[in-house]
Amino acid sequence: MPDLSCARGSDCVSVDSIGISPCPGERRDAFVTGLGCFRRLPDLDTWISRFQRMASGAVLRADQLIMDVAAGARILTAEELHEVLEHVARAGFDANARERARGELAGLVWQDQVLRGSTLLPPAERHYVKHVLLRREWPAGTSLEDYLESARQTILNSGSSVFLSAYRGQWQLAVIGESGNWRGPHGNEFIVVEYRVETGHWTTVFQPRDMYTDFIRTAGRERVRWLRRRI
């Protein structure tokens, strides 16, 4: 059983193989386990899923490589970068999470139901409805699986750019690739995919209007470290 004592609001620490270090992020929501430091996740299923995945050596290694780069401890070899990107490509959106459609998607029809602001959707579906069906950033006729596959292809394309950054203490890995044939009538030049280490899933897949201003230089993004730069 994980030690949840620091979930009661005291300072939290993580114990790892090299000693003791503070938890990143909001400490009130952090707790420690033998595998590292975690924020308290919004629901138990998500926490269990994350714990199970972290118990898998392959998943832990890819995220550890990312955190090593974040700490400035190493530079990845080409093989290690490929390993990290394969992991990120497989991660996808969190299938156990649910997001509200909110006002922006209210009134749209998805899977034979008219969405309300309170309708709960898996993140993959919410992002698809928003960016493909509503905003037409992807070509007409793009299916949910096509949208997800375009993200995977962007991540795995050796012509894509990759960087690490921290946003409010959360380390994230971003991949930027040319949209090419995935550019819809209201799409833009690049597809961006971002993965958050803490959650082990994608946080976003979309085509920003101005990639530099809207994405790379967004307020709050810090400590940008390019792992591969093609732009």
Next chain:
Amino acid sequence: MATTQDLIDFELDILNRALDGVLDLAEAGDEEPDTVRYHEMLVWNSDMSRLKLDLDPAYRRGQMTLEQQERYRVLLARLKDALPLIERLGFAKPQVSLEP
């Protein structure tokens, strides 16, 4: 092929929906996970770029129909009213004059 007016109609619809979403998010407060707020912040950045690079120039250059001009003025007024909430969220402020 979409006309300029079709494109403007689309952008007006998207920006208004985006503002609905931001207002909804502001009302939700801490109920929404940080990952959701982060994504919405990025997309809002993009929407503000669309406003600055596409929609506002179309308005200033007289490329909108009269009906679209009125819709755009209403959008600017909504954005002006929403500024306190946008600032509270820490989202990007419009980079165009909110005075029509």
